Amino acid sequence: MAVQPMKNAMPVQDAQVRAKNFKEVAIGYDEKIAVAEAQRCLNCKNSPCVAACPVNVSIPQFISKIKDGDFEGAYSVISESSSLPAVCGRVCPQETQCESKCTLGIKFQPVGIGRLERFAADYHNANSDGKIDLPKSNGHRVAVIGSGPSGLTCAGDLAKKGYKVTVFEALHLAGGVLVYGIPEFRLPKEIVSKEVKTLENYGVEIKTNVVIGKTLTVDELFEDGFEAVFIGSGAGLPNFMGIPGEGLKGVYSANEFLTRANLMKAYRGDAQTPIMHAKRVAVVGGGNVAMDAARTALRLGAEKVYIIYRRSMTELPARREEVEHAEEEGIDFRLLRNPVEIIGYHNAEDRRDPKNGFVTGIKVIKCELGEPDERGRRRPVEIAGSEYVLDVDCVIIAIGTSPNPLIKNTTAGLEVNKHGGIIVDESTGKTSREGVFAGGDAVTGAATVILAMGAGKTAAKAIDEYISSKRK
Amino acid sequence: MYKIVAKRELNPTVTMMDIYAPLVAAKAEAGQFIILRVDSDGERIPLTVAGYDRERGTVRIIFQIVGGTTMRLNAKNTGEYLSDFVGPLGCATRTENIKKVCIVGGGVGCAIALPVAQKFKRIGCEVHSIIGFRNKDLLILEDEFKECSDKLTVMTDDGSYGRRGVVTEPLKEAIERGENYDEVIAIGPLIMMKFVVATTKPYNVPTTVSMNPIMIDGTGMCGGCRLTVGGKTKFACVDGPDFNGFEVDFDEAMARSDAYAEFEKGEREKCCNLFRGIK
Numbered sequence: 006m007a008v009q010p011m012k013n014a015m016p017v018q019d020a021q022v023r024a025k026n027f028k029e030v031a032i033g034y035d036e037k038i039a040v041a042e043a044q045r046c047l048n049c050k051n052s053p054c055v056a057a058c059p060v061n062v063s064i065p066q067f068i069s070k071i072k073d074g075d076f077e078g079a080y081s082v083i084s085e086s087s088s089l090p091a092v093c094g095r096v097c098p099q100e101t102q103c104e105s106k107c108t109l110g111i112k113f114q115p116v117g118i119g120r121l122e123r124f125a126a127d128y129h130n131a132n133s134d135g136k137i138d139l140p141k142s143n144g145h146r147v148a149v150i151g152s153g154p155s156g157l158t159c160a161g162d163l164a165k166k167g168y169k170v171t172v173f174e175a176l177h178l179a180g181g182v183l184v185y186g187i188p189e190f191r192l193p194k195e196i197v198s199k200e201v202k203t204l205e206n207y208g209v210e211i212k213t214n215v216v217i218g219k220t221l222t223v224d225e226l227f228e229d230g231f232e233a234v235f236i237g238s239g240a241g242l243p244n245f246m247g248i249p250g251e252g253l254k255g256v257y258s259a260n261e262f263l264t265r266a267n268l269m270k271a272y273r274g275d276a277q278t279p280i281m282h283a284k285r286v287a288v289v290g291g292g293n294v295a296m297d298a299a300r301t302a303l304r305l306g307a308e309k310v311y312i313i314y315r316r317s318m319t320e321l322p323a324r325r326e327e328v329e330h331a332e333e334e335g336i337d338f339r340l341l342r343n344p345v346e347i348i349g350y351h352n353a354e355d356r357r358d359p360k361n362g363f364v365t366g367i368k369v370i371k372c373e374l375g376e377p378d379e380r381g382r383r384r385p386v387e388i389a390g391s392e393y394v395l396d397v398d399c400v401i402i403a404i405g406t407s408p409n410p411l412i413k414n415t416t417a418g419l420e421v422n423k424h425g426g427i428i429v430d431e432s433t434g435k436t437s438r439e440g441v442f443a444g445g446d447a448v449t450g451a452a453t454v455i456l457a458m459g460a461g462k463t464a465a466k467a468i469d470e471y472i473s474s475k476r477k
Numbered sequence: 478m479y480k481i482v483a484k485r486e487l488n489p490t491v492t493m494m495d496i497y498a499p500l501v502a503a504k505a506e507a508g509q510f511i512i513l514r515v516d517s518d519g520e521r522i523p524l525t526v527a528g529y530d531r532e533r534g535t536v537r538i539i540f541q542i543v544g545g546t547t548m549r550l551n552a553k554n555t556g557e558y559l560s561d562f563v564g565p566l567g568c569a570t571r572t573e574n575i576k577k578v579c580i581v582g583g584g585v586g587c588a589i590a591l592p593v594a595q596k597f598k599r600i601g602c603e604v605h606s607i608i609g610f611r612n613k614d615l616l617i618l619e620d621e622f623k624e625c626s627d628k629l630t631v632m633t634d635d636g637s638y639g640r641r642g643v644v645t646e647p648l649k650e651a652i653e654r655g656e657n658y659d660e661v662i663a664i665g666p667l668i669m670m671k672f673v674v675a676t677t678k679p680y681n682v683p684t685t686v687s688m689n690p691i692m693i694d695g696t697g698m699c700g701g702c703r704l705t706v707g708g709k710t711k712f713a714c715v716d717g718p719d720f721n722g723f724e725v726d727f728d729e730a731m732a733r734s735d736a737y738a739e740f741e742k743g744e745r746e747k748c749c750n751l752f753r754g755i756k
Contacts, residue, residue, distance in 0.1 A: 175696045177514055177561040214563040216696055220500050243700035245710050252729040254736040258700035264693050269520065277520040277545060279740035362732035409697045410715060
């Protein structure tokens with residue numbers, strides 16, 4: 006039988022319809038499409054896809070289970086390597102990881118590995134009774150700081166090995182960036198809470214409302230009897246540009262805008278947390294967070310949403326799929342533009358004018374691409390005299406974050422690099438403090454969910470080895 | 478869940494509560510704040526620590542009923558629970574090298590000023606306090622301030638109690654009289670703090686102000702609480718809430734503080750109707 010050259014298309018909500026709701030954009034494969042897609046896998050000998058996965062899921066094995074109609078079996082294979090399959094199937098950049106190395110991809114489109122992973126996870130979540138074989142406890146305690154992708158992965162892997170794991174979360178809800186950052190239409194929060202519940206079933210204890218570095222310190226965790234600590238506290242303080250007008254009303258960091266919308270449910274009419282329902286929005290930045298913010302603003306009722314990015318589409322760092330979805334929904338990309346000032350309303354005659362201090366526009370300057378920088382990306386060069394103003398009533402700044410200082414400042418002997426990221430041995434996640442491991446954005450600065458998960462997995466293995474070696 | 482172990486009305490718009498939160502109580506210091514949610518769909522609001530009892534494991538909060546969330550909070554009674562209570566957040570008020578201090582509190586800000594005054598007293602400083610209110614009915618914590626102050630001046634805008642006028646008048650007199658304060662600490666409405674700074678700056682008396690901007694996470698993630706201090710962007714939740722008053726851009730902070738005024742108005746009305754329905 007000849008191989009079908011193209012991936013089975015992912016059923017999605019119509020762009021016009023979805024731009025007005027917060028329901029998930031991609032609907033997911035049904036059983037029939039999943040089996041058809043699984044049949045495209047060549048089951049090639051050296052399976053290059055597995056090595057390209059940060060958590061090394063046994064990809065051909067789970068796909069062959071789907072091929073046989075054993076969907077629960079497929080889930081079991083994935084969950085041996087991944088603690089969050091339903092999340093990864095949705096938000097991993099498969100096009101640069103597993104699918105980029107797919108042998109079928111040399112001649113045709115690669116197998117839709119991410120879509121199949123999502124299918125297996127969703128099948129399990131819909132059909133499983135939640136019962137699991139509890140691992141035998143080994144009596145050793147590990148503390149995990151932060152319940153985002155790296156922390157949950159580390160906690161899950163250790164719990165499956167019999168460790169008693171406690172996860173400390175600063176917010177009132179577990180999930181980290183999966184609940185405050187990534188929007189509902191890309192990752193429904195119900196899926197995150199199910200994945201968290203699964204970990205709790207494995208015996209992981211999650212303590213919300215505890216800020217390590219404030220409520221408790223790393224040293225106190227050791228005093229309390231934890232034998233190892235994993236720091237997965239995430240990125241942190243949002244960066245601003247340092248241009249005039251960033252203090253105006255209607256200027257948000259992407260973190261604030263997305264947290265209001267996602268974690269605090271401000272998109273719902275009955276929410277107690279406010280958010281601006283702006284009509285014209287400029288999002289500054291070109292990463293996945295910028296795409297999320299732009300598409301959220303659109304769904305909150307904006308008539309016009311711009312992405313302002315200082316390089317060209319070639320350098321734009323967001324996933325292609327997200328860019329395509331954003332374009333289909335009508336997001337207006339203004340590339341090779343750099344903001345120089347945010348302009349606000351100011352009625353000099355009437356200081357009590359309620360419109361005073363709100364954003365009315367953003368002044369941008371045109372750029373062209375110059376020589377490559379140290380990372381090989383061509384540097385934007387401003388074109389003198391090319392400034393003009395875009396009329397907007399909201400500006401969302403999505404240009405990255407700087408590491409949070411709370412843990413570093415309260416943990417003696419924990420070394421950080423010049424950017425404030427925790428220094429680790431990449432192959433183990435070991436920090437400069439004995440028994441302290443770290444991974445995810447707290448180490449790398451803003452990166453992806455799957456890289457954070459990979460780091461959590463690496464650290465879990467190293468923590469197991471560390472505690473086992475102490476026992477001897 | 479966090480139990481309300483005591484509740485007392487200080488005046489018709491200001492309520493005090495003691496919340497059982499032993500981890501927070503163990504660490505809290507004057508000048509720090511907590512974030513709470515009243516119920517599971519609630520908004521996260523920051524409130525500065527008004528006191529703590531490490532042995533009983535309780536943290537005291539004092540709040541003014543200003544919007545939907547504080548109305549919902551005020552509707553809770555002793556024995557009931559708050560959904561979330563996290564802290565202590567922010568940095569404690571600095572006390573090093575201060576021998577003589579003037580604490581200036583305005584309105585409900587006095588609730589936050591009190592533990593600061595108490596702390597200075599406890600470490601052996603000379604404490605002068607000036608507390609101001611719109612009128613006699615809104616006066617709170619006078620006895621408590623008396624106890625921890627070497628000198629106390631109570632001001633009301635309308636003269637219905639204490640001395641008539643604003644807090645900056647006795648402050649200016651004290652400075653001119655030669656009370657060599659090592660530090661003036663102002664805690665109250667933004668406009669009051671702005672004028673305290675305007676009063677102390679000509680005499681170059683170091684002045685600390687306690688900022689309480691709009692916040693969400695309170696741990697340095699969202700950036701909602703940013704302020705311009707000394708021309709730089711600072712985050713009240715991790716860099717503050719105390720800042721050098723001479724460097725704070727008060728006009729920007731005041732403009733930002735009413736960003737959701739319209740929403741709050743709606744919330745208040747919604748809540749009023751809600752509670753009317755219950756009663």
